[in-house]
Amino acid sequence: MKAIAVDIDGTITDPTRKLSIPALKALRKSESLGVPVILVTGNILCFTRAASVLIGTSGGLVAENGGVIYSNEKVKVLGDIKKAEKAYEHLRSLYPVEKVQFSEFRVSEIAIWRTVPKDVIKEALRDFDIEVYDTKFAIHLTDPRVNKGSSLKLVAEDMGIKTDDIIAIGDSENDIDFLKVAGLKVAVANADPQLKKMADYVTTKKYGDGVAEALEKLIFRGGEIV
Ligand SMILES: O=C(O)COP(=O)(O)O
Numbered sequence: 001m002k003a004i005a006v007d008i009d010g011t012i013t014d015p016t017r018k019l020s021i022p023a024l025k026a027l028r029k030s031e032s033l034g035v036p037v038i039l040v041t042g043n044i045l046c047f048t049r050a051a052s053v054l055i056g057t058s059g060g061l062v063a064e065n066g067g068v069i070y071s072n073e074k075v076k077v078l079g080d081i082k083k084a085e086k087a088y089e090h091l092r093s094l095y096p097v098e099k100v101q102f103s104e105f106r107v108s109e110i111a112i113w114r115t116v117p118k119d120v121i122k123e124a125l126r127d128f129d130i131e132v133y134d135t136k137f138a139i140h141l142t143d144p145r146v147n148k149g150s151s152l153k154l155v156a157e158d159m160g161i162k163t164d165d166i167i168a169i170g171d172s173e174n175d176i177d178f179l180k181v182a183g184l185k186v187a188v189a190n191a192d193p194q195l196k197k198m199a200d201y202v203t204t205k206k207y208g209d210g211v212a213e214a215l216e217k218l219i220f221r222g223g224e225i226v
């Protein structure tokens, strides 16, 4: 494998969003063995960049569910936030929805608190050109033209690697698209059933312990990268 693409919330973090130490150690080990880590998240770019610096990842970044990427020192906004804004205005006229904090820094999509079930939101927005994800941390209204998979492909291109040579690890429905394009698909034990069904490997452990388990078992195997 030439790179590791990993989701953040619910994958390398626990349900309270605290970073897992075993996952941190495994990602650092990967980098030390020359295998770059790519963070692929629904979070905003500033958060993703801060996480990358603190963890020590050297791969590109996919933020806002693919709406924003950062690679080769360049930020690219790929999602059209106007689609989400139209959908959000309509939704607000029907239900008590509210944007999550720091929304002013979200440039390609809108994320709201989980106060209304996703299916009710999808029904209310059925005539809108919008994708709706429930990540278990927030509900995201995104531009359907971009997703974590289409944007991971662009970052991989910038890094000079094929997505076939990437192991992807995730926990929820907004990860389906980037697992789909990866050569090795891993779902952590707490992942949505859909992810587990499509995964090549489902970890026995949850959250970051699962990430460490998968990398030890599938990639490191005693020190060198397979
Ligand atoms: O931002 C969210 O709601 C979830 O973030 P994630 O894609 O890193 O799990």
Ligand SMILES: [Mg+2]
Residues within 6 Å of the ligand: 007, 008, 009, 010, 011, 135, 170, 171, 172
């Ligand atoms: Mg997640």
